Amino acid sequence: MKEVAAIVTRKEVAELAGVSEATVSRVFNDVGPMKEQTRQRVLQAAKTLNYHPNAIAQSFARRRSGNLGVVLPYVPKVHIFSTYYFSEVLSGIGEQVKASGYDMLLKFRVPGEESDYSGIFRSQKVDACVILGATDTPSERAELKRLEDGGFPFCLINQHMSGERFNEVDADHEGGSYRAVRHLLDLGYRGIAFLSGSPEFSNSGDRLRGYMRAMREAGLLPADAKAAGDLPAHLYYEGNYSRTSGMKAASAMHPHLSRIEAVFASNDRMAIGLMQGLREYGHVPGRDYAIVGYDDSEAARVTDPPLTSVAVPFYEMGRLAAERVLRRVGGGNETDGGSESFRLKLDTKLVVRQSCRILR
Amino acid sequence: MKEVAAIVTRKEVAELAGVSEATVSRVFNDVGPMKEQTRQRVLQAAKTLNYHPNAIAQSFARRRSGNLGVVLPYVPKVHIFSTYYFSEVLSGIGEQVKASGYDMLLKFRVPGEESDYSGIFRSQKVDACVILGATDTPSERAELKRLEDGGFPFCLINQHMSGERFNEVDADHEGGSYRAVRHLLDLGYRGIAFLSGSPEFSNSGDRLRGYMRAMREAGLLPADAKAAGDLPAHLYYEGNYSRTSGMKAASAMHPHLSRIEAVFASNDRMAIGLMQGLREYGHVPGRDYAIVGYDDSEAARVTDPPLTSVAVPFYEMGRLAAERVLRRVGGGNETDGGSESFRLKLDTKLVVRQSCRILR
DNA sequence: TGAGATAATGAACGCGCGTACATTATTATG
DNA sequence: CATAATAATGTACGCGCGTTCATTATCTCA
Missing domain, CATH: 1.10.260 (434 Repressor (Amino-terminal Domain))
Structure with missing residues (x-):
């Protein structure tokens, strides 16, 4: 050298x-x-x-970094990029960043640490940011409020914070969930269990709401059932979106299998884990019970049987979030007309495969 | 706002x-x-x-950006982060970047465009870079030579350029490949086909070399067989590492199935595509033929049957590349002792699952 | 040809830091 | 107590750009 x-x-x-x-x-x-x-x-x-202009000197003189910050949750040793949700959203962000002549700066945020959002802004190293994996906790809300109050452009993805005016790009998880459960009902299933993800994510609540709406309409739940607590215990399980938590749920579900004809899982990974776990009890998906996943990840296509799953346009969500927030800083070819917050909700779609046979 | x-x-x-x-x-x-x-x-x-120090002003005054550049190939609309290899390596890089107090700046490089590497360096926006998806073409070599000549610290991952003194982190693909094919031989298989990836990647050549070495040692190939051209046509197929190219290979393989007892595929995705394609011809993996994949991705665990696959420590490769190259810029806690190039080759490992029964 | 208007270019300085060298304050020693 | 040494702090300027305002060059018109 x-x-x-x-x-x-x-x-x-x-x-x-x-x-x-x-x-x-x-x-x-x-x-x-x-x-x-x-x-x-x-x-x-x-x-x-x-000669190439010195980009740092340019950023300094322009008072603009040319970077779009992407804030990711940092969990040691977790291969975060290998998670379907993150990888798809990042791919969409990457596409838009490239098209807008920006660079993409990744910032890993340790959950629980304070002032990380504010510090990101105040160090001036990014012109705007897109936040993945935000959770609806009081401290995180307070931090985001501080960002908003400071006039710093940011956008949450897949996390709604009701009562706030934050920029958001989300998907119709309630609708997707509802359609998944309606599909099971239409195939004749009645004992339909729900495997939920972590409740601090708004999208977990959305999925639950869709599940419950479909079940109420089918007369399988009381008309006033609104929360997880209103569900019969044998129909509600919780994981953390990982495959292993799905396998754990299989153990919890095992004693109730006689009352469960189908399962709607909050993501494909948990669905896969559940299928693997239940197979160990001799319970075969598609034959002994029906199962619908969520996300329509690549893995849904290669399982046995291939998984019926709700497709969520994560890539497009990432791309739109980046596009909209970069418009706010005048990074693109047009300047956004107003200073109102933007809220986008993209459609989801049920993709039917072989994990749910006609029951009756 | x-x-x-x-x-x-x-x-x-x-x-x-x-x-x-x-x-x-x-x-x-x-x-x-x-x-x-x-x-x-x-x-x-x-x-x-x-008060937070202005990071751009700091970078400018220090003449150091605090960014590790990660160069990725840009292909429009391809969800690059959702590819197992990239996502794992990026996760490892991210881990090390976080530990070293650096930020990770993603740069998308359009294959075929010139001066992208040199421009990355000359704009001073990154202190060093890690390059993924580099190909062994004359123009790309020339560009990398220019980077090296300029004394700019960089590291190639999973791409060896023989005859150059570039920094590299690689894995023992030849050894992994060899062990995979030996495993098939030990199970009694003799008609073992090879599904190769794109030849411009050095690791494709490594896999082929391992395959051929094992086959030669078993007396199934002439002692002087060295290249793909020396293989019988029914034993060599080529894809581009995508699942769909694996499905296409199934069509090409179909007329020769009576002479093929097993397949070694260069990555899991192609293996999965091949399995799906051959299943359409009524050819069932694990029963009618054996198959070994490569990478040991998540998908290998959820296929039917679960895939025997060679595990490659991509995460660790990413982490080490970042660690080593950041040491070069004094970004870590220690300064690297010398200015010699580094070349690391990590071990691969065969993970046996149910895609290969004992034949004889 | 001269004056006025417009085009083209230069001089100067700021952006917010890091730090070399100068200056001041404090401490230790004879 | 005076001097020398050391600790602590301040002044000034550079880093490589972008751009305002001043200056110079060129063109047009009467």
């Missing part, structure tokens, strides 16, 4: 081209009137010297 | 604390002798004003 090569500045370009530094700057920023001859001279000198 | 809040600089902190700006700087950087009383006064003033 050799010494780091000398950095070429606009000063050297100016000298070689026989112009001032301001002219070099003007040429590179396409600013003001410029004689074509001068312009060519500068560009030629820059090419000769292999 | 409100106006962006006024940014507090060290000037305001200095005024409130009754010291000079240099003292504020010293306190925040823990530099030089400092009276404890003065230090507390400064910290209190900073807290009162909610």
Whole structure:
């Protein structure tokens, strides 16, 4: 390895081209009137010297970093990028960031630590941010309020905070959930259990709401049933969206299998874990019970049997969040017309595969 | 949304604390002798004003960005983060970046565009970079040579460029491949086909080499067989690491099924696609033929039957690449001892599941 | 040809830090 | 108590840009 090569500045370009530094700057920023001859001279000198403007100096002078921050929850040793939700959203964000001429700066946030959001903003290293994995807790709400009060552009993905005016991109989880359970009902299933994810995520509540709405309409729940606590114990289980928590749920579900004909799981991973766990009790999906997952991840396609699942457009959610928030900072080609918060809710869709046979 | 809040600089902190700006700087950087009383006064003033140093100004003054660049290939609309290899490596990089107090800046590189590597370096926006998805083509080699010549610290992952002194973190794909095929041989299989990935990746060549070594040693190939061209046509297929290319390979393989007892596929996705494709011809994996995948992705565990697969420590590869290259810039707690290039090759491991029964 | 208007370019300085060198304050020693 | 040494702090400036305002060059018109 050799010494780091000398950095070429606009000063050297100016000298070689026989112009001032301001002219070099003007040429590179396409600013003001410029004689074509001068312009060519500068560009030629820059090419000769292999000059690239120093991005840090530019950011500093412009008071704009050119970075879109993406805030991810940090859990040690967890392969966060390998989680379907995160990977799809990030892919969508990446697409938009590239299209908008921004760079994507990842920030890992340790859950529970304070001031991380505010610090992200105040250090000026990102112009805006998109937040994944936010939870609806009082301290996190307070931090987000601080960000909002400071006028810093950000957007939550897949996490609704009712009563706040935060920018959000979400999906119709209630609707997706409802359709999944209606599908099971239409196939003749009545004893339909629900495997929930962690309740601090708004989307877990949405899924539960959709499940309960469908069950109430089918007369399988009392008309005033509103919360998980109103469900019969044998119909409600909870995991943390991981496959292993799905396997654990299988153990909990095992004593009640005679009363359960179908299961609606809050994501594919838990559905898969549940299927694996129940198979150990000789209970075969698609034959002995029906199962619907959520997310329509790649894995849903390769299980045995392939999983009926609710498709959520995570990629598009990521892309839209990035697009909208970058518009707020004037990073794109247009400036957003107003300063009102934006709330988008994208449609979900049921993808039917072989995990649910016609029962009756 | 409100106006962006006024940014507090060290000037305001200095005024409130009754010291000079240099003292504020010293306190925040823990530099030089400092009276404890003065230090507390400064910290209190900073807290009162909610001061955070401006990261861009710091980077500029320090001539160091604090960013580790991660270069990813950009293919429009491809959900790159959802690919097992990328997601695992990125998770490992993320872990190390967090531990080293760096930020992770993603750069998408359009394959075929020139000067992207050099521009990344010259814009000074990253202090070092880790490159994923590099290919062994003359133009890309030339670009990497330019980076190396400029003394810019970078590291290739999973891509060996023979004859160069680039920093590399790789895995023993030849060994993993060899063990996979030996496993099939030990189970009694003789007609073992190979489904290769794209040949511009060095690791595709490694897998092929391992396959061929095992087959030669078993007397199933001539002693001088060295390249794909030396293989019988019915034993060699090529895909591009995607599941759909695996399904396509099933069609190509179908006419030769009577001569194929087992398949070694270059990654799990192609293995899965192949299994799905062959199942459409009534050919059932684990019963009618054996199959071994590569990567040991999550999907390998949920297929029917669960896939025997070679586990590659992508996460650890990412983590080590980041660690090593950040050491080069003095980003970690230690400075690397020398300026020699580093080359790491991590072990792979065969994980046996139910896709290969004992044949004879 | 001269004056006025417009185009093109240069000089100067700020952005918010880090730090070298200068200055001041404090402590130790004879 | 005076001097020397050391600790603590301040002044000034650079980092490489973007851009305002001043200056110079060029063009148009009477």
